[in-house]
Amino acid sequence: MTILNTTWHHIRRSPFQSMTAVIAMIVCFFAISFYAIVSNGLSTVIKYFDSKPEVTIFLKDGLDNNAIQGIQKDLASYPNVKETKYISKEKALNIYKEQNKSNPMLTEMVTASILPASFEVIVSDPKILEQIYQNYSSKTDVVDEVIYQKDVIKSLLEWTDIIKKIGIAIATIIGLISFLTVFIIIGMKITNRKEEIRISRLLGASSLYVKKPFLLEGMIYGASGAIIGSTISFILVALLRSNINSFFDPIVFITNSLDFYAIVLVSEIFLGVILGLAASWIGARRYIKF
Amino acid sequence: MKIKFDQVNKTYGSVSALKNINFDIEPGEFIFIVGNSGAGKSTLLKLILSQVKSSSGDVVIDDIFLNNGDKKDIDRIRKKIGVIFQDYQLIPDKTIEENINISLDIVEFPKDQILSKIEDVIKKVDLLDRRHHFPAQLSGGELQRAALARALAVEPRIILADEPTGNLDLDNTWNLIKLLKDINENEKTTIIMTTHNMDIVDSLNKRIIKVENGEIIEDKKEPEKKSKNNSSKKI
Numbered sequence: 404m405t406i407l408n409t410t411w412h413h414i415r416r417s418p419f420q421s422m423t424a425v426i427a428m429i430v431c432f433f434a435i436s437f438y439a440i441v442s443n444g445l446s447t448v449i450k451y452f453d454s455k456p457e458v459t460i461f462l463k464d465g466l467d468n469n470a471i472q473g474i475q476k477d478l479a480s481y482p483n484v485k486e487t488k489y490i491s492k493e494k495a496l497n498i499y500k501e502q503n504k505s506n507p508m509l510t511e512m513v514t515a516s517i518l519p520a521s522f523e524v525i526v527s528d529p530k531i532l533e534q535i536y537q538n539y540s541s542k543t544d545v546v547d548e549v550i551y552q553k554d555v556i557k558s559l560l561e562w563t564d565i566i567k568k569i570g571i572a573i574a575t576i577i578g579l580i581s582f583l584t585v586f587i588i589i590g591m592k593i594t595n596r597k598e599e600i601r602i603s604r605l606l607g608a609s610s611l612y613v614k615k616p617f618l619l620e621g622m623i624y625g626a627s628g629a630i631i632g633s634t635i636s637f638i639l640v641a642l643l644r645s646n647i648n649s650f651f652d653p654i655v656f657i658t659n660s661l662d663f664y665a666i667v668l669v670s671e672i673f674l675g676v677i678l679g680l681a682a683s684w685i686g687a688r689r690y691i692k693f
Numbered sequence: 694m695k696i697k698f699d700q701v702n703k704t705y706g707s708v709s710a711l712k713n714i715n716f717d718i719e720p721g722e723f724i725f726i727v728g729n730s731g732a733g734k735s736t737l738l739k740l741i742l743s744q745v746k747s748s749s750g751d752v753v754i755d756d757i758f759l760n761n762g763d764k765k766d767i768d769r770i771r772k773k774i775g776v777i778f779q780d781y782q783l784i785p786d787k788t789i790e791e792n793i794n795i796s797l798d799i800v801e802f803p804k805d806q807i808l809s810k811i812e813d814v815i816k817k818v819d820l821l822d823r824r825h826h827f828p829a830q831l832s833g834g835e836l837q838r839a840a841l842a843r844a845l846a847v848e849p850r851i852i853l854a855d856e857p858t859g860n861l862d863l864d865n866t867w868n869l870i871k872l873l874k875d876i877n878e879n880e881k882t883t884i885i886m887t888t889h890n891m892d893i894v895d896s897l898n899k900r901i902i903k904v905e906n907g908e909i910i911e912d913k914k915e916p917e918k919k920s921k922n923n924s925s926k927k928i
Binding site: 609610 | 799843
């Protein structure tokens with residue numbers, strides 16, 4: 404009789420206990436998958452804003468090349484600045500014309516001289532934006548105006564932070580509940596099978612031999628909970644994807660990448676196996692005393 | 694496997710179950726432990742199986758002191774012992790075949806030989822038609838035989854039989870005794886059997902340890918055969 408047979412026998416003999424353990428794991432991994440998908444979506448949103456010129460510094464007219472190069476050097480010296488792009492008056496006119504090509508009335512009267520030259524600054528860490536904004540807002544001798552989507556970035560960062568913290572807290576609490584559920588259920592099963600364990604020990608079974616089926620049982624609960632929980636969340640997300648993505652358009656909040664879902668699934672199965680094994684190991688150590 | 698009891702005492706709370714027990718058992722011996730109920734016969738077997746520990750003194754099997762032996766050593770010794778418990782100790786929600794299978798799995802019997810071994814021992818105890826039954830579906834005698842089959846399956850060096858004939862009818866009793874005698878003679882397996890039944894004891898020319906109130910009152914190496922015409926049977 405293999406360990407797998409014994410484990411299957413244990414599961415079959417107390418199906419409701421087994422079902423409770425699996426459901427606890429399903430809830431846990433549904434929450435974790437959901438969190439992983441939302442987290443990935445938020446990262447995509449941040450990346451989107453990261454890829455945009457996040458600060459635009461409009462310069463006063465009449466600055467010479469030395470002054471412009473000085474500003475460019477100064478901007479480049481800030482940490483986490485990915486790129487500084489100088490937009491001359493002529494280039495600004497071209498951009499303006501391109502943006503309004505469908506409406507010639509708006510472009511006819513506009514010349515390069517009335518548009519300001521500017522710097523577009525792209526950063527890798529949005530936190531540096533505030534510093535650049537503050538410093539250049541005060542340089543009124545060379546700067547006309549500084550614009551950045553302060554509120555959007557700020558609230559995005561705040562929300563991301565809050566969601567991450569809540570997600571981690573919920574996942575931890577649900578994970579702990581699942582852990583305790585498996586621990587208690589394995590304990591109950593060991594108590595129910597005390598006689599069988601005692602007899603096996605008298606026949607020469609080692610402590611590990613009698614524990615193995617319970618450890619495998621915990622691992623099965625973890626793995627099946629991870630597979631079912633994440634699959635449910637993937638199906639749910641697939642159903643809602645088009646609505647959510649159209650809301651965030653042009654950002655693809657819910658990714659279409661199969662690789663992403665495969666990585667989430669494999670990671671969760673691994674986590675489930677570890678969680679189930681740890682819970683059953685502690686349960687077996689706690690309850691098998693002979 | 695050599696067994697040695699050296700000044701062994703065993704108490705359960707304030708009750709003294711065994712007092713100053715000393716004896717040696719050589720490999721291949723056949724020993725009857727006789728005595729009244731509560732004399733301490735089962736406790737002797739439990740000490741050999743390390744099911745209970747002695748309160749003082751040493752129980753030594755193959756130079757391993759069971760009182761302070763490593764768990765792995767005790768598991769190793771247990772694997773070489775086949776036990777027929779007085780209350781059978783079969784796993785209730787497993788069939789007879791599965792019960793035997795578990796004991797074979799524990800002793801790491803070659804997987805490809807397990808089925809034939811089960812078939813063989815089940816045949817020996819005449820339970821072929823009961824192999825897929827659960828213990829609750831069997832009579833006392835059948836359970837006794839199932840326990841014997843499990844003990845035999847692991848090809849043990851020692852067989853501990855605690856009142857193995859208690860629930861058997863006359864024919865099955867003598868069949869079982871004959872089986873144990875054959876195993877002892879052919880396989881040189883040590884047999885240690887407790888019993889009340891003096892007819893069985895008298896029918897074999899084997900060593901007898903008499904226990905009374907937890908003490909050995911007699912250790913007969915080669916008891917004389919008594920002739921009893923009415924109930925005993927010569928094996």
